[in-house]
Amino acid sequence: MKPIIHFFNSFCLLTIMLISPSCNQKLSIGIPIANLDTTTLAQNDFYQYACGGWMANNPIPSEYSRFGSFDKLGLSNLEQLNELITTLGKTEHPQGSVEQKIGDLYRLCMDMDKRNLLGTQPVQPTLQTIDSITCKEELSAALGKAMEFGLWGMYVDADSKNSTMNILNECQAGLTLGEKSYYLDKDEHTLSIRKAFEQYITQMFTAFGYSNADKHAQTILRIETRIAQASKSNVELRDPIANYNKMTVDELQALVPQVNWTTYFNEMKIVPESLSVGQIEHLQEMGRILEEEDLDDLKLLFTWQVIDGSAPYLSDSIYNIYFNFYGKVLSGKEQPSPLWKRAVSTVNGTLGDAVGQMYVKKYFPEENKQRMLALVKNLQLALQERILALTWMSDTTKAQAVEKLNSMNIKIGYPNQWRDYTALTIDANESYYTNIQYAAKFAMDYSLSFLNKPVDREKWYMYPQTVNAYYNPTTNEICFPAGILQYPFFDMTADDAFNYGAIGVVIGHEMTHGFDDQGSQFDKDGNLNNWWTEEDRTRFEERTKVLLDYFNNIEVAPGVNANGALTLGENIADHGGLQIAYQAFCNNEASKPSEQRLTEQEGFTPAQRFFLAYSHVWAGNIRAEEILQRTKNDPHSLGKWRVNGALPHINAWYEAWQIDSSSPMYIAPEERASIW
Ligand SMILES: [Zn+2]
Secondary structure, eight states: OOOOOOOOOOOOGGOOSSSSSTTOOOBBHHHHHHHHOSSSSTTTTTTHHHHHHHHHSOOOOOOOOOEEHHHHHHHHHHHHHHHHHHHTTTSSSOOOOOOHHHHHHHHHHHHHHHHHHHHHHGGGHHHHHHHHHHSSGGHHHHHHHHHHGOOEEEEEEEEEEEEEEEEEEEEOOTTTTTTTTTOOOOOOOHHHHHHHHHHHHHHHHTTTOOOSHHHHHHHHHHHHHHHHHHHHTTTTOOOOOOOOOOHHHHHHHHHHTTSSSSHHHHHTTTTOOOOOOOOOOHHHHHHHHHHHHHHHHHHHHHHHHHHHHHHGOOOOHHHHHHHIIIIIIIIIIOOOOOOOHHHHHHHHHHHHHHHHHHHHHHHHHHHHHHHHHHHHHHHHHHHHHHHHOOOOOOOOHHHHHHHHHHHHHEEEEOOSSSSOOTTTOOOOOOOHHHHHHHHHHHHHHHTTTTTBBBTTTTTSSTTTSSSSSSEEETTTTEEGGGSSSSSSTTTTTTTTHHHHHIIIHHHHHHHTTSSSSSSBBBBBTTTTTOOSSSSHHHHHHHHHHHHHHHHTOOOEEEEOOTEEEEEEEHHHHHHHHHHHHHHHHHHHHHHGGGGGGGOTHHHHHHHHHHHHHHHHTEEEEOOOOHHHHHEEEEEEOOOOHHHHHGGGGGGHHHHHHOOTTTTOOOGGGGGGGOOO
C-alpha cells in the first residue's frame, strides 16, 4: 500500500470578504450557459442537465479514455509546460544544470530515429544481469540491487504510529495488472482481458527476440495468478491498521526466511532500524514462490517485469504493442498521445520541481494564494460550526475533532523549498531508456535518504503544476497546488457562488478526508491513534454505511455496479465537501451588506449557480472500457456519480432546484446521508 494520501481527484467571519477582489468590480457568474442541456429537466438527470452541453461540444479525442473539464485543464497545463520546456531546449546550457537536464531528457524522448535504431538494445545489460544469476542463493542480492524486479515495493514515509519519524515501508507488488481481481474473476470482460494480457506478454517476448514466447506467457500468468491469490484487494488495502505491521529486521527474517534480508538491505545501502510490512500474507507467499518455483521461471518473471517497465521508453514498434494492451484493451483509447505529450510528462515526472518553479513564476499570480488562504479559513470555520452542531456526536469527540481540524497544515500554490536535482545525471550520449534508469535510481535514492530521519513537514507530495489536490493523514495537511487554482475550479473574475461551488467544494473535500473512514483513524498529529468514544465511532459507521449501500446500488454499466467500499472515503469527502462549502458560502453571503449580496443572474439563483459550478468540474465523456477499469481500480466515483450520486444527499440542492419526490433522483430526507 502506498501512502494513504487522498488526491482529489479562529477567524472573524465578518471581516473575511472572500474571492470578490473589489466591491466595485463587476464579477461574472463564471458559468457558461452553453455547458447546460436545457432540453433535459434538472430533476430528471441533473448531470445531463448541468453538463450535457459541455459533453456534446467536447467529444473524447482519440488519444483519451476519458475527457472532462478536469482533463481539459490538464491539457492546457501540458501545453504551457511544453512551451516552457521547448523554449529552454532551444539554447545551450552548462552540463549538469537543471536546464541541461530538462532539455536533454525532452530531446532524448523526441528522438524516435535514435530510439528505433537502438530497438531493445538499451535494456540488454539489465536482462543480462538476470541471465547471469546461477543459483537461488544469489537472489537476495539481486532483488536488493534491482528495483525493476518488482516482487514487492519499498519506500520511506512517516511511521503511522510515530508520525514525526520516517520509516521503511514494504508494500505488495508483482501484479502487472495491478488489481488481483483481473487474475481471479471469471466474468466475460475479465476473461477477455486475461486473454489479451497473455497475448500481450507473448508479443513482447517475441519482439525482444525470445523463442517459446507463448510458453513464457503461460508461466508469467501462472505465477502472477499465484501472487494475486495472496494479494489484498483494493478494498482490503484501505484499512490502515491491518496494513501496518511494524517489526525489526530479525522479525522480518523469521517471517520470510527465504530471503537473506541483511544481504538485501546491504545491496540497497540502507540500515533500517525497523520497518512496516504492509501485507504479511503477500510477502510470505513471495518467500514461498522464491523457494518453490524453478530458478528459470523466477528469472523469467524478473525479465518480464523489466520488459514491461521498459516498453514506453524504447522503439515505436515496442510502444505500439504496449499501447495496444494498456491503451486500447484496458482503456478503450484509439491512438497514442502525440510524442511531445509523452516527452513533457516524462520530464515533468522526473524533474517536476524544477519545471514547477518555472511554471509558478510564469503562470501563478501571488494574489491567488492570499485569496485561497482566506477561502480555506472560511471553510474551516464552517466545518467547525457543523462539528459543534452535530447531534450524534458527544462533546468529548467533538473537542478532539475540532482540535484536529484547527491543527491542519495548509499548503497552497508551491512549496517553500525546492528539490535539489544535482545528483541526477541526464546524459545526452546515452539512450533514453538508460536515462530513465538514472532517473528511477535518483528517485529511489531520494526516497531512501529520508530513512530514520524526522519527517519534513515542508515536503510536498505533489508538484505545483499538478491539476489536483490532496490530504495526507500522517501530516494532517491539505494541499492545493497552483495547477488546480484555475478555471473551472477557481476564477478571480467570477463571483462567490461560482468559486465556493467549484474550488470551495474541493477544499471541503480535502478537509473531510481528515474525517472520512480512513482519515478519522489518525489523530491531529497524524498518528494512527483512536480519538473517538466507542459509541460515537459506532454511530459514525452507521452513518457512513448509508453512502456505502447507496453507491453499491448504482449501476455504472450494464450488469456492473459501483464499488461502495472502494469509493467510500471519496464519497464521504464529496458529501462533506458539498455541505461545508455550501455552509461557508451562505455564511459569507450573510456577512455582506445587503446591497452586495449576490442576486439572480441569467435566470439562476446564487444557490443554483453553486451547484452548477460544482457539477461543471465533473463534466466529461468516458469510454466503456474506462468505466470498467475505473470501477475496479479507482477509489473515486465516476464523474457522473460524483454529481448524480452526491447531490441527492444534499438538502440544499433540493431547495435550490425545487426537486420533489417526483424526481427519479429523489431520496427521502430520512434516508439521506448525514455525516459531517
Ligand atoms: Zn479525495
